[in-house]
Amino acid sequence: MENLLKVEKITKKFGNFFANHEINFEVRKGEVLAILGENGAGKTTLMNILFGHYTPDSGNVIFEGHKIDFGNTNSAIKLGIGMVHQHFTLAENLTVLENIMIGKQSIFSLSLPKKDARKKLLRLSEKYGLPINPDSMVTDLSVSEKQRLEILKTLFLDCKLLILDEPTAALTPQETEALFATVREMVELGLSVILISHKLNEILRVSDRIIVLRDGALVGEVNTNSAVRSEIAEMIVGKKIEYPKKQDVKRKSQYLQLTDISYKSLSFPAVQNINLTLSGGQILGIAGVAGNGQTTLAKLLSGHLKPSSGEVLFYENKKVNTSPKSFMNLGLAYIPEDRNSDGLVGEMEIWENVIMTEIDTPYFRNKFGWINKSKSFERATNLCNLYDVRMQSIRQPCRLLSGGNVQKLLLGRWLMRSPKIIIACQPTRGLDEGAIASIQKLLLQARAKGSGIVLISEDLDELLSISDDVAVMYKGALSEPINTEQTDKLSIGLMMAGEGF
Amino acid sequence: MIEFFEIFLTAGFWAATIRIACPLILATLGEVLCERAGVLNLGIEGIMSIGAMVGWMTVFLGADLYTGILAALIIGGVFGLMHAIFTVYLGASQHVTGIGITMLASSLGFFIFKLILPASTTPPKIKPFQPIDIPFLSDLPFFGQALFQHTPFTYLAIVAVIFAFWLMNSTPLGLSIKMAGENPMALEAQGIDVFLVRTIAVVLGSAFMAVGGAYLTLSAFDAFYFGMINGRGWIAIALVIFASWKPERALLGALLFAGLDAYQVRAQQLAGAVIPYQFFLMMPFVLSIIAMIIAAKRTRYPKALLVPFRRGERH
Numbered sequence: 001m002e003n004l005l006k007v008e009k010i011t012k013k014f015g016n017f018f019a020n021h022e023i024n025f026e027v028r029k030g031e032v033l034a035i036l037g038e039n040g041a042g043k044t045t046l047m048n049i050l051f052g053h054y055t056p057d058s059g060n061v062i063f064e065g066h067k068i069d070f071g072n073t074n075s076a077i078k079l080g081i082g083m084v085h086q087h088f089t090l091a092e093n094l095t096v097l098e099n100i101m102i103g104k105q106s107i108f109s110l111s112l113p114k115k116d117a118r119k120k121l122l123r124l125s126e127k128y129g130l131p132i133n134p135d136s137m138v139t140d141l142s143v144s145e146k147q148r149l150e151i152l153k154t155l156f157l158d159c160k161l162l163i164l165d166e167p168t169a170a171l172t173p174q175e176t177e178a179l180f181a182t183v184r185e186m187v188e189l190g191l192s193v194i195l196i197s198h199k200l201n202e203i204l205r206v207s208d209r210i211i212v213l214r215d216g217a218l219v220g221e222v223n224t225n226s227a228v229r230s231e232i233a234e235m236i237v238g239k240k241i242e243y244p245k246k247q248d249v250k251r252k253s254q255y256l257q258l259t260d261i262s263y264k265s266l267s268f269p270a271v272q273n274i275n276l277t278l279s280g281g282q283i284l285g286i287a288g289v290a291g292n293g294q295t296t297l298a299k300l301l302s303g304h305l306k307p308s309s310g311e312v313l314f315y316e317n318k319k320v321n322t323s324p325k326s327f328m329n330l331g332l333a334y335i336p337e338d339r340n341s342d343g344l345v346g347e348m349e350i351w352e353n354v355i356m357t358e359i360d361t362p363y364f365r366n367k368f369g370w371i372n373k374s375k376s377f378e379r380a381t382n383l384c385n386l387y388d389v390r391m392q393s394i395r396q397p398c399r400l401l402s403g404g405n406v407q408k409l410l411l412g413r414w415l416m417r418s419p420k421i422i423i424a425c426q427p428t429r430g431l432d433e434g435a436i437a438s439i440q441k442l443l444l445q446a447r448a449k450g451s452g453i454v455l456i457s458e459d460l461d462e463l464l465s466i467s468d469d470v471a472v473m474y475k476g477a478l479s480e481p482i483n484t485e486q487t488d489k490l491s492i493g494l495m496m497a498g499e500g501f
Numbered sequence: 502m503i504e505f506f507e508i509f510l511t512a513g514f515w516a517a518t519i520r521i522a523c524p525l526i527l528a529t530l531g532e533v534l535c536e537r538a539g540v541l542n543l544g545i546e547g548i549m550s551i552g553a554m555v556g557w558m559t560v561f562l563g564a565d566l567y568t569g570i571l572a573a574l575i576i577g578g579v580f581g582l583m584h585a586i587f588t589v590y591l592g593a594s595q596h597v598t599g600i601g602i603t604m605l606a607s608s609l610g611f612f613i614f615k616l617i618l619p620a621s622t623t624p625p626k627i628k629p630f631q632p633i634d635i636p637f638l639s640d641l642p643f644f645g646q647a648l649f650q651h652t653p654f655t656y657l658a659i660v661a662v663i664f665a666f667w668l669m670n671s672t673p674l675g676l677s678i679k680m681a682g683e684n685p686m687a688l689e690a691q692g693i694d695v696f697l698v699r700t701i702a703v704v705l706g707s708a709f710m711a712v713g714g715a716y717l718t719l720s721a722f723d724a725f726y727f728g729m730i731n732g733r734g735w736i737a738i739a740l741v742i743f744a745s746w747k748p749e750r751a752l753l754g755a756l757l758f759a760g761l762d763a764y765q766v767r768a769q770q771l772a773g774a775v776i777p778y779q780f781f782l783m784m785p786f787v788l789s790i791i792a793m794i795i796a797a798k799r800t801r802y803p804k805a806l807l808v809p810f811r812r813g814e815r816h
Contacts, residue, residue, distance in 0.1 A: 053689070053812070071812070072694075073689055073690060073691075073692045074692035074693075074694075076692075077691070077692035078692070083690065085686070085690060087686075089684060089686045089687040089689075089690040090684060090687050091679065091680040091683035091684045091687050091688075092683060092684070092804070093679065093683050093801065093803070093804075094676070094679060094680065094683070098676055099680075099687065101676075102673065102676050102677060102680060102687075102688070102691050102693065103688075103691030103692050103693055105673050106673065107673050107674045107677045107693060107697075107698060107701075108673075108674065109672070109673050110672060111671070111672070112671050112672055112673055112676065153690075153691070157691070157692075
């Protein structure tokens with residue numbers, strides 16, 4: 001097959017850190033090329049270079065014989081490269097049609113040919129099987145519709161090469177299937193696609209060829225039909241990963257009970273009539289597509305929000321004031337969804353973050369009531385050793401830690417308190433395979449010690465492998481829990497799309 | 502009591518409302534343009550002030566009135582460009598830069614005025630725009646006097662609203678401006694230069710503001726003095742929120758505020774002895790605040806307002 005794009009010796013540094021180091025590869029006409037790698041391996045940086053967002057320190061990108069000008073997306077777009085970014089690049093206050101047609105003419109043109117644009121949009125929408133209403137406001141679209149719009153936007157600019165950066169991050173399994181059908185369709189019609197992902201299973205199903213990046217360098221290239229899953233997984237991480245196995249644990253008494261909890265407000269998605277029980281030694285998984293009320297539920301469970309109606313009961317039907325503090329004092333730990341903004345203070349040092357939850361304990365005070373630094377340092381050092389938080393010094397600010405280490409620190413801080421109940425909200429989201437395995441291992445260890453855990457996650461594989469039961473959230477309602485032995489990915493996926501609600 | 506209602510029935514009241522509204526309309530449109538692109542322009546008060554001075558001075562030095570408007574337009578654009586260089590290209594704080602521009606522009610304006618006319622104690626005067634009667638329409642009872650006996654500058658302000666409405670809703674530039682203020686990455690992803698779009702919006706918006714200032718010296722009054730903008734720029738900042746960043750609603754908001762102002766002057770004359778005049782002076786502001794509270798509840802801010810766009814950074 002003919003080459004469409006050739007990447008030659010691309011190197012990009014951020015400070016002293018090589019985000020990309022001498023990367024060479026090519027994309028052929030009519031193929032799906034997958035780029036795999038952990039977070040921070042340099043995939044997104046590389047794509048931002050191809051698309052012209054970033055200027056590399058050295059190297060060239062050649063598209064159909066033309067060099068791409070860097071630092072300016074216009075050149076890549078004119079040549080026929082389209083990119084769907086990991087985070088949507090849509091203006092929510094405009095309509096679908098308006099979002100699509102921008103960029104087609106010069107901004108100094110005096111007319112806005114909406115009629116022609118609408119015709120072309122509808123034609124493309126039919127050709128590629130991507131239904132959309134041109135007059136909807138973007139803010140009213142669902143996540144998968146927004147993604148469809150992103151793809152149509154690039155097709156509208158007549159792209160020949162489509163870059164999809166982590167396109168399935170926010171999709172249900174069914175929506176993912178539909179997306180991949182579209183990708184195959186586009187390739188049939190002569191386009192080329194670069195697919196970036198860290199989900200290996202998906203890549204193996206849809207791609208023709210795979211290249212793997214690790215620490216900014218290209219470490220492997222394989223044809224998908226001759227690829228072996230475990231070999232690629234090792235290539236991505238650079239070593240063997242051991243996934244934790246769930247052991248049988250004796251259930252303890254009931255630790256937490258929610259009866260008919262409802263919550264209504266403008267700032268968070270509403271939840272209605274939630275019933276839930278959690279026992280010690282149980283992991284209760286909560287599945288659902290983002291935005292169906294999981295965040296609200298997590299905040300209700302951790303005492304950050306007071307339910308509009310219904311009751312939260314601890315242990316033997318004990319009731320306490322709704323506040324994070326009083327819940328904590330009952331032995332509850334909370335891993336927030338956004339670990340960087342709600343879990344830790346990035347600008348503060350590691351040891352400060354470690355003792356943040358312990359600051360009322362006399363042990364960490366000296367006789368004047370000031371912070372006892374030597375005991376605090378000791379605690380921080382112990383924690384980092386115990387939970388394998390890789391850092392240079394406990395005096396470094398937390399924001400310099402990688403996502404996996406931040407999460408280990410956060411989880412470790414709670415585990416030091418031997419919590420009875422753990423509310424873990426998306427604890428492995430955005431982490432790479434190695435870190436995911438360690439976090440899951442820590443959760444399973446806590447379970448073995450008798451903690452009850454509510455695990456809110458969008459990753460079905462994770463939920464099915466480590467939780468005892470799974471309940472699904474859809475539009476603010478929570479299903480009955482189902483034993484994970486008696487269900488599979490497909491039926492949970494259907495429930496996530498609203499079946500049975 | 503009935504006299505207080507009769508004010509609304511006088512054509513003079515409506516004519517005054519339109520007159521008072523004009524500088525506010527122009528200034529608010531200017532601020533709408535800037536903020537829609539994601540740039541708060543607190544330079545408004547100073548830009549209006551220097552626009553007022555430059556417009557007036559141009560005419561005083563012998564040019565005709567339309568050249569005066571053009572001169573104000575250009576000086577507004579120059580200060581807009583300064584604001585854009587700092588806030589758009591260098592990503593400086595929009596608040597600090599804006600306030601700096603206001604202090605610079607208003608003081609510089611008065612300084613230049615004093616350099617050219619050092620000795621004047623009573624401000625010299627020019628012959629400003631005169632009302633023109635629109636044929637036939639101006640003869641209509643009531644409406645004729647209220648709507649069709651204004652200066653050309655007043656009609657120009659109305660044309661400006663139509664222009665801004667057309668720009669925002671029917672041109673690729675307007676669409677780009679709206680997108681730059683909502684999600685600049687969306688614009689960049691479509692191959693459009695965010696910096697350029699924001700700069701154009703700020704320059705154009707600032708030119709509108711300066712022309713709004715020039716309305717005071719070329720049409721409403723006939724002289725320039727220090728501090729004559731008297732907070733109109735700040736009112737415009739509030740009106741932008743009332744207008745939900747839409748040109749057509751900016752017209753409505755400016756008319757509402759101007760109406761309250763025109764009313765309080767007349768109400769003061771009626772009740773001067775009974776109620777202290779300060780109460781009436783306060784009224785338009787209090788009522789504006791109430792109107793804003795009601796209107797702003799439903800308001801959606803441009804999401805990228807105040808957020809500098811930095812190209813090629815990790816996000």
